[in-house]
Amino acid sequence: DAxxxxxxxxxxxxxxxxxTLSCSQTLNHNVMYWYxxxxxxxxxxxxxxxxxxxxxxxxxxxxxQSRRPNTSFCFLDIRSPGLGDAAMYLCATSRVTGPxxxxxxxGTRLTVT
Amino acid sequence: xxxxxxxxxxxxxxxxxxxxxxxxxxxxASNYFPWYKQELGKGPQLIIDIRSNVGEKxxxxxxxxxxxxxxxxxLHITETQPEDSAVYFCAASxxxxxxxxxxxGTRLTVKx
Numbered sequence: 408d409a410x411x412x413x414x415x416x417x418x419x420x421x422x423x424x425x426x427t428l429s430c431s432q433t434l435n436h437n438v439m440y441w442y443x444x445x446x447x448x449x450x451x452x453x454x455x456x457x458x459x460x461x462x463x464x465x466x467x468x469x470x471x472q473s474r475r476p477n478t479s480f481c482f483l484d485i486r487s488p489g490l491g492d493a494a495m496y497l498c499a500t501s502r503v504t505g506p507x508x509x510x511x512x513x514g515t516r517l518t519v520t
Numbered sequence: 521x522x523x524x525x526x527x528x529x530x531x532x533x534x535x536x537x538x539x540x541x542x543x544x545x546x547x548x549a550s551n552y553f554p555w556y557k558q559e560l561g562k563g564p565q566l567i568i569d570i571r572s573n574v575g576e577k578x579x580x581x582x583x584x585x586x587x588x589x590x591x592x593x594x595l596h597i598t599e600t601q602p603e604d605s606a607v608y609f610c611a612a613s614x615x616x617x618x619x620x621x622x623x624x625g626t627r628l629t630v631k632x
Contacts, residue, residue, distance in 0.1 A: 411563075413563075438618050440618075447625070447627075448624065448625070449609055449622035449623060449624050449625055450564065450609070450622055452619065452620070455618055457618060462618070497563050497564070499563075501618070507552050507613060507620075508554060508566050508569060509554075509566070509620060510566070511556075511563035511564045511565065512563050513561075513562055513563045514561075514562070514563045516561075
């Protein structure tokens with residue numbers, strides 16, 4: 408089945424220790440998104456890629472970076488995680504043309520100790 | 521930018537009753553309105569969506585209505601079942617724009 412896959416599902420990192428979250432998709436969608444979702448809140452868009460074009464949200468901290476080496480993969484790098492970065496990180500994809508549904512992965516729950 | 525408000529934040533209904541969740545949006549250019557269901561520990565899943573050229577859409581027990589003039593849209597779930605218990609998010613975006621704004625979510629509990 409075509410899908411959005413996120414690894415790992417649970418990640419524990421130490422305060423200040425860089426961490427990378429991974430997302431892959433078999434939908435061949437042009438657009439990939441990263442969202443941060445804190446407990447009992449709506450997903451908050453961090454940035455998205457339209458093919459290789461990177462689009463950062465104005466209020467996304469510099470501590471968050473992303474890479475998209477090819478159509479299928481996208482990575483979220485947190486350079487120096489703080490306690491406030493503990494959250495669920497959701498990856499999503501969508502096509503550029505036609506329907507604009509976003510397809511979400513299961514998320515990675517990040518804990519910062 | 522777009523601002524989406526969602527009410528209520530929590531909703532508890534008896535199995536078999538109907539549930540209604542309402543959202544308003546601020547940007548009149550928004551033209552795509554999806555609803556997502558998020559179960560505990562999982563990513564949001566699209567359950568129904570509506571585009572601005574349509575006033576209502578139904579899919580079995582789920583329906584969405586859109587009032588463009590008033591800039592609000594609603595999710596209606598009939599004959600609720602315990603498995604409908606989840607957090608529901610509305611969202612709004614502009615077709616051709618990859619920026620989707622979510623409401624704050626509604627935690628629906630269906631009591632057996």
